[in-house]
Amino acid sequence: MPQSSDQIAQQILSGFDRYRRLFRDLTSGARARFEQARWNDIQEASTLRINAYEEQVQETADGLTQSTFGPQVLDVEAWPGIREAYIHLIDQRFDDELAETWFNSIFCSLHQHDQISDKTMFVHSTRPVSRPPSRIALTRGFISEGSLHDLAHQILSEYSFDVPWEDMTRDVEMIVTELQQGLPDWAQMDRGLTAEMVQSVFYRNKGAYLVGRLISQHEQWPFVLPLVHREHQGISVDTVITDESEVSIIFSFTRSYFMVECAVPSELIGFVKQLIPGKHLAELYTAIGFYKQGKSEFYRALIAHLANSDDRFIMAPGVRGMVMSVFTLPGFNTVFKIIKDRFAPSKNIDRATVIEKYRLVKRHDRVGRMADTQEFADFRFPRDRFDPECLRELLEVAPSTVIEEGDSILIRHCWTERRMTPLNIYLEHASETQTHDALLDYGKAIKELAAANIFPGDMLLKNFGVTRHGRVVFYDYDEISYLTEVNFRVIPEPLYPEQEMASEPWYSVAPNDVFPEEFPVFLFADIRHRRQFAGMHGDLFEASYWKSLQAQIEAGQVIDVYPYRRAAATP
Numbered sequence: 001m002p003q004s005s006d007q008i009a010q011q012i013l014s015g016f017d018r019y020r021r022l023f024r025d026l027t028s029g030a031r032a033r034f035e036q037a038r039w040n041d042i043q044e045a046s047t048l049r050i051n052a053y054e055e056q057v058q059e060t061a062d063g064l065t066q067s068t069f070g071p072q073v074l075d076v077e078a079w080p081g082i083r084e085a086y087i088h089l090i091d092q093r094f095d096d097e098l099a100e101t102w103f104n105s106i107f108c109s110l111h112q113h114d115q116i117s118d119k120t121m122f123v124h125s126t127r128p129v130s131r132p133p134s135r136i137a138l139t140r141g142f143i144s145e146g147s148l149h150d151l152a153h154q155i156l157s158e159y160s161f162d163v164p165w166e167d168m169t170r171d172v173e174m175i176v177t178e179l180q181q182g183l184p185d186w187a188q189m190d191r192g193l194t195a196e197m198v199q200s201v202f203y204r205n206k207g208a209y210l211v212g213r214l215i216s217q218h219e220q221w222p223f224v225l226p227l228v229h230r231e232h233q234g235i236s237v238d239t240v241i242t243d244e245s246e247v248s249i250i251f252s253f254t255r256s257y258f259m260v261e262c263a264v265p266s267e268l269i270g271f272v273k274q275l276i277p278g279k280h281l282a283e284l285y286t287a288i289g290f291y292k293q294g295k296s297e298f299y300r301a302l303i304a305h306l307a308n309s310d311d312r313f314i315m316a317p318g319v320r321g322m323v324m325s326v327f328t329l330p331g332f333n334t335v336f337k338i339i340k341d342r343f344a345p346s347k348n349i350d351r352a353t354v355i356e357k358y359r360l361v362k363r364h365d366r367v368g369r370m371a372d373t374q375e376f377a378d379f380r381f382p383r384d385r386f387d388p389e390c391l392r393e394l395l396e397v398a399p400s401t402v403i404e405e406g407d408s409i410l411i412r413h414c415w416t417e418r419r420m421t422p423l424n425i426y427l428e429h430a431s432e433t434q435t436h437d438a439l440l441d442y443g444k445a446i447k448e449l450a451a452a453n454i455f456p457g458d459m460l461l462k463n464f465g466v467t468r469h470g471r472v473v474f475y476d477y478d479e480i481s482y483l484t485e486v487n488f489r490v491i492p493e494p495l496y497p498e499q500e501m502a503s504e505p506w507y508s509v510a511p512n513d514v515f516p517e518e519f520p521v522f523l524f525a526d527i528r529h530r531r532q533f534a535g536m537h538g539d540l541f542e543a544s545y546w547k548s549l550q551a552q553i554e555a556g557q558v559i560d561v562y563p564y565r566r567a568a569a570t571p
């Protein structure tokens with residue numbers, strides 16, 4: 001192996017170290033932001049952390065091409081040697097799997113995607129599946145000795161902040177009461193009942209979370225304590241969560257990424273995976289900010305699924321998009337979204353704007369109501385993995401994105417996103433209770449997005465999906481805008497009766513004008529849904545409702561939408 005391979009590998013790794021330092025600095029700042037209630041800084045830190053990856057990849061790749069190694073790094077033949085050298089360098093690292101993904105990003109930024117292989121980069125990981133523990137303590141154990149009270153007290157005493165607890169005695173009592181209700185009697189009496197808690201605190205938006213599990217002789221439960229900081233009052237425990245699906249919702253793909261310090265990412269991921277085994281590794285890495293690692297894991301799971309099944313791509317059920325074409329694999333709960341070459345005439349936007357809107361959502365607080373997306377370039381799939389109807393449609397509507405290359409189909413650009421049941425389809429088959437709950441949550445979703453300064457633009461039922469937890473989530477981003485950019489108006493009174501009867505509006509309408517009075521007819525073809533929704537969320541049909549939210553946002557209020565049921569005592 002030429003010496004230069006070592007040096008190039010070293011330079012790639014130095015870039016990774018720079019990125020990791022930036023990531024760590026932004027992450028460790030979360031504690032001070034929480035303690036000092038600097039809510040307005042959170043969004044910025046979160047965006048900076050997401051952007052840091054691409055920026056550092058670019059800087060590292062530029063550094064390489066501009067160095068004396070320029071010709072070598074641009075020669076694909078050199079990469080097997082560089083890869084070999086790199087494997088030796090990362091062998092002893094605690095974040096070696098992230099380092100592999102970093103290498104892939106550098107390679108992909110310098111070469112065409114058809115050069116990708118396990119010779120030139122790490123399509124599959126070379127890291128051992130199981131390896132000896134790092135011996136860096138990830139968690140801390142607390143033993144109840146038969147007293148839930150002592151257990152709760154020990155835990156809260158261990159986590160100290162620069163701000164005092166508002167009322168630790170009250171919170172200890174609340175935890176005890178919740179555990180008494182949630183745990184079987186034998187577990188409460190088990191003297192060996194142990195809480196194993198991650199030492200680092202998970203921060204996101206205005207919240208902080210102590211994450212761990214309760215272990216008894218026979219069983220274990222997730223154990224999560226969400227904390228809030230009320231300014232001038234102190235920190236308190238908001239509720240107690242011991243339910244797996246509630247923890248899963250906290251780690252949802254519809255939320256911003258956590259800020260949590262971790263020396264050995266794979267060990268933290270392994271621990272959280274034990275609490276919520278249903279979550280894929282890809283989602284867990286993404287949930288703590290390593291979204292590129294999430295992409296690697298996702299891609300590996302996708303190729304494994306294709307290798308181990310006969311699943312074929314089909315068009316996603318539902319109304320066809322006017323901007324996007326959406327397909328899926330029935331056995332793999334993801335949709336693939338590509339931008340059509342031509343949009344329906346009513347869509348007054350271009351491709352670049354669509355991309356910009358999707359990227360905006362990735363960086364914005366998604367408040368549990370917008371699905372995260374991962375952006376991919378140059379997916380290649382065997383032609384026979386496409387249902388012929390699906391392939392015909394994709395080739396017809398997006399010929400510049402979907403390319404036939406012999407037996408392969410190249411998808412030049414796409415986003416992946418969790419598959420949900422489109423709300424319009426869900427309502428067609430829903431029971432009365434399900435209809436009620438879904439409509440209620442649909443309105444809540446619109447309100448929570450609005451409070452986070454997001455106006456969906458197109459709020460039709462078909463643009464929302466229902467998750468497996470029954471939550472309503474928005475997924476169509478091409479018409480999204482900041483709420484504060486919208487001009488909410490009341491329809492002016494007609495001057496003459498003929499005006500009202502005319503087919504054109506009798507008042508002028510500017511591009512950003514929105515008339516909430518029109519929503520009921522526009523959103524609900526089914527009159528029963530319209531009436532039911534008006535009873536639940538009628539305020540959404542009034543311009544004054546939207547204007548008052550705008551005023552709150554402009555006054556700098558930062559809302560937080562809690563991803564859990566708050567304990568009753570919370571004001």
Ligand SMILES: Nc1ncnc2c1ncn2[C@@H]1O[C@H](COP(=O)(O)OP(=O)(O)OP(=O)(O)O)[C@@H](O)[C@H]1O
Nearest residue numbers: 317318319321322323324326418419420422462476
């Ligand atoms: N995450 C998802 N899960 C399930 N189905 C989805 C998902 N995203 C999109 N779809 C399906 O694909 C259709 C089109 O997707 P989307 O609304 O994103 O496209 P669009 O072109 O932006 O739509 P519009 O024409 O409303 O602007 C949806 O109506 C829905 O049926």
